[in-house]
Amino acid sequence: MRRGSLFTLIGLGVLAGGIATAVAVLLPWLPSPASREAGRIDFVFWFVTIICIVIFAVVAAGILYAVVRFRAAPDDDSDGPPTHGHTGLEIAWTLIPTLLVVAIGIVSAIVLAKNDALAKDTLRVNVTAQQFAWSFQYPGGNNLTSGTLRVPVNRSLLLTFTSKDVIHSFWVPEWGQKQDTVPGIHPTLHITPDKVGRYPVICTELCGLGHATMRTYAIVMTEQAFDRWLKGQTKATGSPNPATSGAAVFKNNGCGACHTLTAAGATGKVGPDLDDLTQSAQKAGQPLQQFVETSVTDPNAYVAPGFPKNVMPQTFKSLPKDQLDALVQYLIQSSKKG
Numbered sequence: 001m002r003r004g005s006l007f008t009l010i011g012l013g014v015l016a017g018g019i020a021t022a023v024a025v026l027l028p029w030l031p032s033p034a035s036r037e038a039g040r041i042d043f044v045f046w047f048v049t050i051i052c053i054v055i056f057a058v059v060a061a062g063i064l065y066a067v068v069r070f071r072a073a074p075d076d077d078s079d080g081p082p083t084h085g086h087t088g089l090e091i092a093w094t095l096i097p098t099l100l101v102v103a104i105g106i107v108s109a110i111v112l113a114k115n116d117a118l119a120k121d122t123l124r125v126n127v128t129a130q131q132f133a134w135s136f137q138y139p140g141g142n143n144l145t146s147g148t149l150r151v152p153v154n155r156s157l158l159l160t161f162t163s164k165d166v167i168h169s170f171w172v173p174e175w176g177q178k179q180d181t182v183p184g185i186h187p188t189l190h191i192t193p194d195k196v197g198r199y200p201v202i203c204t205e206l207c208g209l210g211h212a213t214m215r216t217y218a219i220v221m222t223e224q225a226f227d228r229w230l231k232g233q234t235k236a237t238g239s240p241n242p243a244t245s246g247a248a249v250f251k252n253n254g255c256g257a258c259h260t261l262t263a264a265g266a267t268g269k270v271g272p273d274l275d276d277l278t279q280s281a282q283k284a285g286q287p288l289q290q291f292v293e294t295s296v297t298d299p300n301a302y303v304a305p306g307f308p309k310n311v312m313p314q315t316f317k318s319l320p321k322d323q324l325d326a327l328v329q330y331l332i333q334s335s336k337k338g
């Protein structure tokens with residue numbers, strides 16, 4: 001090969017590689033990682049991307065060079081010279097991809113093993129998914145339940161998922177992993193958040209009419225702030241279980257995703273407005289308390305005019321009696337104020 005051709009090829013390779021690198025680096029493809037696992041996944045991502053850019057540069061340089069250098073004259077219809085393989089070349093294009101794929105496999109296996117390794121002091125939180133809300137249950141005897149996921153920074157966290165109805169999918173983009181919640185099984189997800197902050201929790205599996213509203217936040221706090229919050233939650237209501245206040249039941253079960261209730265700052269539009277329950281009960285021809293309770297536990301028994309049937313989840317009949325009573329009282333009192 002002439003020296004001039006070699007320079008041209010290298011020049012084309014550098015140009016193609018430079019453009020591909022700019023596209024990879026300058027566009028914000030991924031959120032910046034906020035967990036150790038996401039950092040490792042990012043490493044695999046860049047490892048593969050760099051390999052791809054090098055291969056792309058070599059292939060693009062060869063193609064561009066061949067297109068220009070060996071272009072046939074406009075009226076040249078003759079065949080090219082026959083060739084019969086090239087053992088050296090065939091070994092090279094088999095061996096190099098094999099080595100690269102094996103390397104990617106080894107790096108991925110190491111990252112997966114590290115990402116799944118729990119620490120000794122792993123914090124275990126149970127996550128319940130239901131149409132259309134997330135709730136988080138903390139360990140300990142007090143059944144602390146929260147509508148937002150609060151966790152300490154730099155501590156290993158194991159989420160165990162339960163779905164009450166259909167398949168949902170838990171996703172915090174900055175944590176780099178997703179997990180489907182499948183009814184009947186309890187998958188887990190291991191995360192070690194390493195940046196204090198507030199991150200969106202998003203449902204990424206179409207799960208019904210309120211799917212788009214099935215969002216909350218993951219709040220990563222310093223260890224001290226988390227301990228203070230945990231203690232405060234247990235004391236807050238004087239009750240060992242703060243989740244039994246009507247307002248908490250409303251919040252933890254995601255009612256606000258679909259309903260408007262001024263007292264709760266909820267503005268959902270999927271289901272009927274809960275600010276005028278008295279009128280709704282009159283329209284339904286039922287006493288207020290009975291109307292509210294039945295509407296929660298058996299939503300298809302009476303569907304408000306203008307709203308479709310089978311949209312409200314039928315899972316709330318499994319609410320513990322104390323929580324159901326608190327919720328019904330809360331709704332009745334809030335709607336009278338509204």
Ligand code: CUA
Nearest residue numbers: 168203205207
């Ligand atoms: Cu739950 Cu989409």
